[in-house]
Amino acid sequence: MNALANPDVGAYLSKHFVSSFQKVATFQIVNGQKQGGNVASYFCAPDGRVLHCIAGPVDAATMLREAKWVVESVKKAMEESRATEVSFKSLFRRWHADRLRQEHGLVVEPATFDAPAASEDDPLTYRDPSGRPIVPVLPPPPIDGPDVQFRAKAMEAAKDAASGVPDRKGGRWSLGNQGRVHQLMAAYSMVKIERLYATVFENILGERVSTKPVITINAREGERRIVCLHCESKAQIRD
């Protein structure tokens, strides 16, 4: 939230973006203390397809840098796709893969083809009798880690990081939120936000998507609802 309070960020976002917010997850208030909760910022095309994302809170400089990268990349992709006939989506995915390689040292193959989405009316589509999930979590594309000489040390460090990202050779790499975003975007950039947000919130930020904004557990005594079983039973009898 501090980043969005910055006047430079506000001015830049107002100039190039129309902003909106949604509540997608919950945090708990346990004994009056806030627990959990997070934020994700999406830069989208006007049709809701995600160009880039920032997972978690960041400072103003990072927010401004990422917003500028999106605006500049959109301009560049429009020019390049006109000139070279490479699709806008492919260019964006390639640039996310490039940033993952340059900033985090990991290689991911950008996906240039999306499988057609299954139709809900398709007779072969499985219908879960217990109800559909809010939105399915997308699997991240496989990555290739660098060929390092200190392999034993790297493996040991990866073992310590329980949340490390596995590569195709079996190694695990400690990757921050933005690295994971670039990994995801290399395969799913220009996908609609409604297909992507659960993956960002659940796989990257580790928060569960929920429609409830706040859950209060063990509220202070004064805020607890006092229930008299005797009166409740009487009311039920009357009804």
Place this chain on the structure above:
Amino acid sequence: MVKLLLAVLLMSSMPAAQESPACTKCGKQTYGTSVQWAGTPSEAAAKAKAEEKLVFVLHVSGYFEDPTFT
């Protein structure tokens, strides 16, 4: 009567619930940020299409309108 007057005085002296400051230009709520927020993402998308802009969507936990619950 005195008690009633005291109660009224006490209530009037209590601070009102803090509202987030609105933008000085358009009057829209900024919710403690320097960003002007459009309504829903659909409204933002329609506005962005008309103005040839991109869309910025913030996904949050809790109540964005109240900084203590965000």
